[in-house]
Amino acid sequence: VTSRPGRSTPELYEAAQGGDRTAVARLLSLIERGGDEARHIGRLAAPSAGAAYTVGITGAPGSGKSTLTSALVGRVRANGADVAVLAIDPSSPFTGGAILGDRVRMQDHATDVGVFIRSMATRGHLGGLALATPEAIRLLDALGRRLILIETVGVGQVEVEVAGKADTTIVVVNPGWGDSVQANKAGLMEVADIFVVNKADRAGADETRRDLDQMLDLAGPAEWPTHESPGSWRPPIVLTVATDATGVAELWTAVDDHRRHATESGLLERRRDARMQEELGEIVSRRLRQHARLLCGEERWRELTEAVLERRLDPWSAAEEMIAPLT
Amino acid sequence: VTSRPGRSTPELYEAAQGGDRTAVARLLSLIERGGDEARHIGRLAAPSAGAAYTVGITGAPGSGKSTLTSALVGRVRANGADVAVLAIDPSSPFTGGAILGDRVRMQDHATDVGVFIRSMATRGHLGGLALATPEAIRLLDALGRRLILIETVGVGQVEVEVAGKADTTIVVVNPGWGDSVQANKAGLMEVADIFVVNKADRAGADETRRDLDQMLDLAGPAEWPTHESPGSWRPPIVLTVATDATGVAELWTAVDDHRRHATESGLLERRRDARMQEELGEIVSRRLRQHARLLCGEERWRELTEAVLERRLDPWSAAEEMIAPLT
Numbered sequence: 001v002t003s004r005p006g007r008s009t010p011e012l013y014e015a016a017q018g019g020d021r022t023a024v025a026r027l028l029s030l031i032e033r034g035g036d037e038a039r040h041i042g043r044l045a046a047p048s049a050g051a052a053y054t055v056g057i058t059g060a061p062g063s064g065k066s067t068l069t070s071a072l073v074g075r076v077r078a079n080g081a082d083v084a085v086l087a088i089d090p091s092s093p094f095t096g097g098a099i100l101g102d103r104v105r106m107q108d109h110a111t112d113v114g115v116f117i118r119s120m121a122t123r124g125h126l127g128g129l130a131l132a133t134p135e136a137i138r139l140l141d142a143l144g145r146r147l148i149l150i151e152t153v154g155v156g157q158v159e160v161e162v163a164g165k166a167d168t169t170i171v172v173v174n175p176g177w178g179d180s181v182q183a184n185k186a187g188l189m190e191v192a193d194i195f196v197v198n199k200a201d202r203a204g205a206d207e208t209r210r211d212l213d214q215m216l217d218l219a220g221p222a223e224w225p226t227h228e229s230p231g232s233w234r235p236p237i238v239l240t241v242a243t244d245a246t247g248v249a250e251l252w253t254a255v256d257d258h259r260r261h262a263t264e265s266g267l268l269e270r271r272r273d274a275r276m277q278e279e280l281g282e283i284v285s286r287r288l289r290q291h292a293r294l295l296c297g298e299e300r301w302r303e304l305t306e307a308v309l310e311r312r313l314d315p316w317s318a319a320e321e322m323i324a325p326l327t
Numbered sequence: 328v329t330s331r332p333g334r335s336t337p338e339l340y341e342a343a344q345g346g347d348r349t350a351v352a353r354l355l356s357l358i359e360r361g362g363d364e365a366r367h368i369g370r371l372a373a374p375s376a377g378a379a380y381t382v383g384i385t386g387a388p389g390s391g392k393s394t395l396t397s398a399l400v401g402r403v404r405a406n407g408a409d410v411a412v413l414a415i416d417p418s419s420p421f422t423g424g425a426i427l428g429d430r431v432r433m434q435d436h437a438t439d440v441g442v443f444i445r446s447m448a449t450r451g452h453l454g455g456l457a458l459a460t461p462e463a464i465r466l467l468d469a470l471g472r473r474l475i476l477i478e479t480v481g482v483g484q485v486e487v488e489v490a491g492k493a494d495t496t497i498v499v500v501n502p503g504w505g506d507s508v509q510a511n512k513a514g515l516m517e518v519a520d521i522f523v524v525n526k527a528d529r530a531g532a533d534e535t536r537r538d539l540d541q542m543l544d545l546a547g548p549a550e551w552p553t554h555e556s557p558g559s560w561r562p563p564i565v566l567t568v569a570t571d572a573t574g575v576a577e578l579w580t581a582v583d584d585h586r587r588h589a590t591e592s593g594l595l596e597r598r599r600d601a602r603m604q605e606e607l608g609e610i611v612s613r614r615l616r617q618h619a620r621l622l623c624g625e626e627r628w629r630e631l632t633e634a635v636l637e638r639r640l641d642p643w644s645a646a647e648e649m650i651a652p653l654t
Binding site for chain 1: 370376600604607608610611615618638643644645647649
């Protein structure tokens with residue numbers, strides 16, 4: 001299979017359905033870029049999507065998320081199932097793109113056709129990834145991947161949000177990785193369906209487990225996993241050493257348990273509905289803004305912006321004029 | 328001064344202008360909540376705003392940002408200038424609000440009328456803080472605060488963005504706080520105008536300084552502080568021990584230097600223009616969406632949402648129908 005960037009979106013989609021990985025990669029690039037082609041892909045994929053299960057993996061930088069993801073991939077492949085991995089990377093002009101160091105470890109699976117791995121970059125704008133990630137999931141879902149792992153590289157709010165919107169979210173901490181207050185600060189406690197203490201062969205693993213346990217106690221049963229499903233799921237704490245796959249079978253069992261719980265309790269449906277609703281809202285906002293700018297006229301839009309920048313006009317008054325042709 | 332929550336927005340604004348701190352706090356709460364009243368406050372404040380200088384302070388949790396902010400406040404107050412501090416807190420349902428532990432240290436200045444301190448919470452939605460922070464700055468600016476410190480509690484992408492949008496941004500690291508790759512991952516390198524190695528009395532401070540220096544070398548002069556102002560500002564690296572104010576005078580000199588550079592090079596104006604443009608875009612998006620929903624009708628809007636959730640309709644087709652009355 002050779003890369004032919006000239007192929008149309010439907011051609012690429014058809015090729016991707018036939019198993020052409022270059023076509024899948026190209027479609028994901030179009031999704032990442034956004035715009036009309038991304039929307040076109042979404043429309044092609046939507047009717048076939050809805051069967052994939054997503055697992056988010058997040059935690060502090062250096063906690064071993066990537067190695068753990070790789071170990072989970074190994075576990076899933078041992079069962080014979082296909083898997084896709086989306087690695088959410090904060091893009092940085094400083095390095096000229098996503099940091100690829102962690103990705104290297106995933107090379108274990110690079111030649112395995114049952115594994116599809118892809119980095120998604122934020123490209124510097126906050127909203128971009130929030131839209132591109134569900135679209136990428138929809139595509140992989142429509143192409144038949146039944147399991148999609150979403151690993152975050154950093155622990156920024158967007159990454160936590162993206163990982164926290166998976167069907168099951170794993171939060172990775174380390175022994176002595178600061179106390180649990182740090183996890184709380186980063187917004188990790190509230191998205192966790194499962195806690196992993198990775199690098200558990202190091203000193204302090206049991207203390208970290210105890211800290212997490214106490215925080216769960218303090219939160220009380222009514223708090224877990226959130227008000228979505230009161231008291232019915234307490235996040236288990238699994239100790240792992242991802243580098244030699246210790247504890248990874250137990251982690252996979254915990255994922256399965258949570259999946260069963262989420263499905264039976266209706267939590268899964270509520271989460272998926274909330275996600276879809278948010279995505280819809282984002283799509284509406286973008287299209288309206290494009291339309292308003294078109295109707296207002298590029299020149300007037302610029303004049304009003306100028307007036308705000310020079311503080312001759314407050315932004316609310318300018319906004320009113322900008323959207324006036326639509327309202 | 329007693330708290331009278333029944334006062335109207337203009338009454339509160341007038342009282343705030345007269346130095347009523349309860350009124351200021353109440354106005355900031357209204358801004359945090361968003362909606363019509365926030366907009367009203369913005370319009371009242373806009374004509375008088377534009378003179379304040381903002382300094383962002385960000386870095387990993389536990390790096391001592393809060394203590395450093397407190398020390399900076401002490402330094403500024405020693406010069407007799409007033410100062411306001413906005414602490415950007417990730418809100419967490421888990422703890423039932425902002426984590427206040429770090430705030431306690433700021434109690435040093437709690438009885439000083441020259442210091443105004445306020446925590447801003449994200450309230451769980453990504454866009455909220457992005458809008459509320461510039462509005463809070465605008466209010467404090469209009470009320471005559473000439474210096475506003477913006478301290479982030481966590482290091483999430485939103486917090487980094489908020490701090491990175493200050494006129495001068497300080498990035499705080501610690502000796503041995505992972506290598507500089509970690510700072511890079513968190514998106515900190517690219518927002519830094521000044522680096523601080525805090526807790527510099529610990530082992531490894533010089534190594535950390537060297538690491539940062541090497542990263543700056545690698546980036547090359549054309550990269551600093553970004554393409555906004557090629558080659559003209561290399562972020563200085565200041566070693567501090569915030570707990571006893573060691574290095575804080577030097578840090579303040581670095582802030583002054585950067586301020587002069589930014590003003591003279593035009594960087595300050597470009598940054599402020601970019602920020603205002605972004606805020607305007609956000610305001611436009613919100614108002615359009617509210618309007619579209621009104622025109623589409625609550626019932627039809629809900630039907631279309633329902634159809635998307637039940638996968639009878641893709642979100643792009645639904646969005647088209649939702650915005651049809653406006654387009």
